[in-house]
Amino acid sequence: xxxxxxxxxxxxxxxxxxxxxxxxxxxxxxxxxxxxxxxxxxxxxxxxxxxxxxxxxxxxxxxxxxxxxxxxxxxxxxxxxxxxxxxxxxxxxxxxxxxxxxxxxxxxxxxxxxxxxxxxxxxxxxxxxxxxxxxxxxxxxxxxxxxxxxxxxxxxxxxxxxxxxxxxxxxxxxxxxxxxxxxxxxxxxxxxxxxxxxxxxxxxxxxxxxxxxxxxxxxxxxxxxxxxxxxxxxxxxxxxxxxxxxxxxxxxxxxxxxxxxxxxxxxxxxxxxxxxxxxxxxxxxxxxxxxxxxxxxxxxxxxxxxxxxxxxxxxxxxxxxxxxxxxxxxxxxxxxxxxxxxxxxxx
Amino acid sequence: xxxxxxxxxxxxxxxxxxxxxxxxxxxxxxxxxxxxxxxxxxxxxxxxxxxxxxxxxxxxxxxxxxxxxxxxxxxxxxxxxxxxxxxxxxxxxxxxxxxxxxxxxxxxxxxxxxxxxxxxxxxxxxxxxxxxxxxxxxxxxxxxxxxxxxxxxxxxxxxxxxxxxxxxxxxxxxxxxxxxxxxxxxxxxxxxxxxxxxxxxxxxxxxxxxxxxxxxxxxxxxxxxxxxxxxxxxxxxxxxxxxxxxxxxxxxxxxxxxxxxxxxxxxxxxxxxxxxxxxxxxxxxxxxxxxxxxxxxxxxxxxxxxxxxxxxxxxxxxxxxxxxxxxxxxxxxxxxxxxxxxxxxxx
Ligand SMILES: [Zn+2]
Ligand SMILES: [Zn+2]
Numbered sequence: 001x002x003x004x005x006x007x008x009x010x011x012x013x014x015x016x017x018x019x020x021x022x023x024x025x026x027x028x029x030x031x032x033x034x035x036x037x038x039x040x041x042x043x044x045x046x047x048x049x050x051x052x053x054x055x056x057x058x059x060x061x062x063x064x065x066x067x068x069x070x071x072x073x074x075x076x077x078x079x080x081x082x083x084x085x086x087x088x089x090x091x092x093x094x095x096x097x098x099x100x101x102x103x104x105x106x107x108x109x110x111x112x113x114x115x116x117x118x119x120x121x122x123x124x125x126x127x128x129x130x131x132x133x134x135x136x137x138x139x140x141x142x143x144x145x146x147x148x149x150x151x152x153x154x155x156x157x158x159x160x161x162x163x164x165x166x167x168x169x170x171x172x173x174x175x176x177x178x179x180x181x182x183x184x185x186x187x188x189x190x191x192x193x194x195x196x197x198x199x200x201x202x203x204x205x206x207x208x209x210x211x212x213x214x215x216x217x218x219x220x221x222x223x224x225x226x227x228x229x230x231x232x233x234x235x236x237x238x239x240x241x242x243x244x245x246x247x248x249x250x251x252x253x254x255x256x257x258x259x260x261x262x263x264x265x266x267x268x269x270x271x272x273x274x275x276x277x278x279x280x281x282x283x284x285x286x287x288x289x290x291x292x293x294x295x296x297x298x299x300x301x302x303x304x305x306x307x308x309x310x311x312x313x314x315x316x317x318x319x320x321x322x323x324x325x326x327x328x329x330x331x332x333x334x335x336x337x338x339x340x341x342x343x344x345x346x347x
Numbered sequence: 348x349x350x351x352x353x354x355x356x357x358x359x360x361x362x363x364x365x366x367x368x369x370x371x372x373x374x375x376x377x378x379x380x381x382x383x384x385x386x387x388x389x390x391x392x393x394x395x396x397x398x399x400x401x402x403x404x405x406x407x408x409x410x411x412x413x414x415x416x417x418x419x420x421x422x423x424x425x426x427x428x429x430x431x432x433x434x435x436x437x438x439x440x441x442x443x444x445x446x447x448x449x450x451x452x453x454x455x456x457x458x459x460x461x462x463x464x465x466x467x468x469x470x471x472x473x474x475x476x477x478x479x480x481x482x483x484x485x486x487x488x489x490x491x492x493x494x495x496x497x498x499x500x501x502x503x504x505x506x507x508x509x510x511x512x513x514x515x516x517x518x519x520x521x522x523x524x525x526x527x528x529x530x531x532x533x534x535x536x537x538x539x540x541x542x543x544x545x546x547x548x549x550x551x552x553x554x555x556x557x558x559x560x561x562x563x564x565x566x567x568x569x570x571x572x573x574x575x576x577x578x579x580x581x582x583x584x585x586x587x588x589x590x591x592x593x594x595x596x597x598x599x600x601x602x603x604x605x606x607x608x609x610x611x612x613x614x615x616x617x618x619x620x621x622x623x624x625x626x627x628x629x630x631x632x633x634x635x636x637x638x639x640x641x642x643x644x645x646x647x648x649x650x651x652x653x654x655x656x657x658x659x660x661x662x663x664x665x666x667x668x669x670x671x672x673x674x675x676x677x678x679x680x681x682x683x684x685x686x687x688x689x690x691x692x693x694x
Contacts, residue, residue: 227453
């Protein structure tokens with residue numbers, strides 16, 4: 001399996017995030033991607049390549065120009081506010097919720113930071129843009145490789161992407177890599193692409209991007225949002241809208257879900273995938289479903305991830321795996337690469 | 348002038364607020380109301396009374412039952428999460444912005460805190476509910492006094508109210524006292540009520556509550572929201588919606604606005620007020636338009652506030668003044684009471 005590795009990922013390294021209004025250490029660290037890279041090397045799963053840079057226009061297929069412009073310049077604006085900001089990550093503190101407008105972009109930087117975000121748990125740092133952009137490059141390159149005939153590709157990148165919407169960041173995510181990969185394949189001639197989100201958390205960004213479309217089927221297995229981030233999306237009654245009605249499938253699962261129950265939900269997802277008739281599959285591969293994950297409450301074990309990969313291989317689709325969440329750093333490499341190896345060795 | 352004083356106000360005392368992601372001291376402190384109370388006493392402006400408690404149903408005329416239920420129980424839920432929270436104010440860290448749902452109330456407390464708020468600058472504390480509820484009592488009592496024939500009344504209360512919407516808090520505000528006063532007068536037989544918001548910041552909560560109604564005219568003079576809180580509302584093109592079209596008037600003013608320009612805008616507001624034909628007037632009285640205000644960038648001086656009061660008196664309407672912002676504590680009493688004394692002595 002071809003791996004597109006984001007060499008810039010470690011440029012994005014938050015100093016802290018907020019939990020219940022207090023500063024706590026970041027869970028989403030460079031060590032995460034390093035661990036997966038090391039395990040890939042140990043198992044010799046295939047070539048690791050550096051992506052070509054893609055034009056901003058490719059990103060504008062998913063994200064609004066206004067948001068991209070903001071994100072690209074955010075750090076320099078933040079430091080321009082006060083030189084002392086260079087040693088502090090940027091966090092928003094005000095947001096346009098119900099009745100407040102999103103259509104007028106404020107001049108005030110902090111207000112724009114809030115306009116384009118959904119939480120204060122996602123540090124924006126000096127290297128965020130270059131890391132996120134190179135990650136998006138990886139995703140588009142992987143999609144391109146599939147269109148050129150590769151059976152599968154792995155995007156080993158940070159920051160993750162599935163919580164990022166068309167015009168907001170949050171949940172550690174800035175650019176929606178899975179959405180970018182799916183859209184690139186469509187733009188390159190695929191008729192239908194499916195996105196399967198296996199992360200512990202609902203992929204609210206990806207869902208919202210494709211919610212009104214029937215050329216992208218979005219399916220997500222995740223912790224019930226009543227109790228878990230992103231809290232405000234991911235319910236079973238969200239089935240799509242307009243032309244997209246029926247092309248969104250959420251399978252929320254309760255805390256404590258074991259491999260047996262989780263794999264049964266995966267089976268439900270695979271049946272829907274089969275009937276959709278996709279030309280290609282994008283997998284948002286979070287392994288924070290792992291029993292030892294510090295943020296999560298599902299109970300999958302390392303060996304289960306081999307079975308996940310095997311099951312996906314049986315779908316027989318060109319498949320791009322996109323690295324999303326997973327915070328048990330010690331086991332992260334094994335868990336992620338198990339999915340990939342299960343996929344590779346299944347057929 | 349009858350003053351309804353909220354004796355519970357000092358129960359609401361935040362430990363800190365957030366500015367650019369950093370903890371900073373609170374600007375909205377108990378000393379603010381104390382300063383105004385002391386100045387009222389010095390000038391002998393009239394009787395100071397304690398309000399009767401009003402039923403929750405009066406609050407439900409403006410705020411959603413779901414929001415009120417949350418607010419009433421928020422502190423005990425916060426402490427139930429972790430006994431150590433008793434010594435920390437509650438702040439949200441995730442919000443339902445664009446594409447995220449507000450219709451499903453999460454079980455997770457922190458998610459509900461975000462559902463019902465618009466910023467992380469508004470500490471929710473042990474005494475917030477009793478302070479806000481007693482403040483709302485003052486507002487409804489003042490409205491009632493006007494209906495019984497008083498010419499004017501002053502609501503001396505904290506926390507302020509004009510940023511609070513039907514179902515969210517923010518900008519130091521939890522219950523919208525001005526909206527509650529206006530609604531009470533309508534419920535008690537007034538046909539039309541006008542609300543004039545003189546605070547430096549746009550009264551986004553009040554505007555949004557009455558935006559589709561023609562029985563309440565809302566007019567606000569404030570700093571341009573492109574640069575100042577609440578950032579996402581308060582533009583000149585917001586004129587009301589549906590039946591409310593034409594019953595919302597925003598007069599945003601640039602940084603550095605002097606008394607001359609500000610009073611000219613007040614004149615514009617008074618002309619529109621005159622043509623509306625209100626039975627009563629509610630004034631959201633913030634004096635953070637003061638040149639020495641630490642949060643603001645207008646340049647009114649203490650003597651100007653006498654003229655403000657005089658001008659409002661000439662409208663000849665039963666008038667309830669509701670204390671909102673103003674953070675130059677030393678001059679706060681003089682500035683607020685100048686408005687009231689200007690009003691009292693004009694005719
Ligand atoms: Zn996750
Ligand atoms: Zn104010």
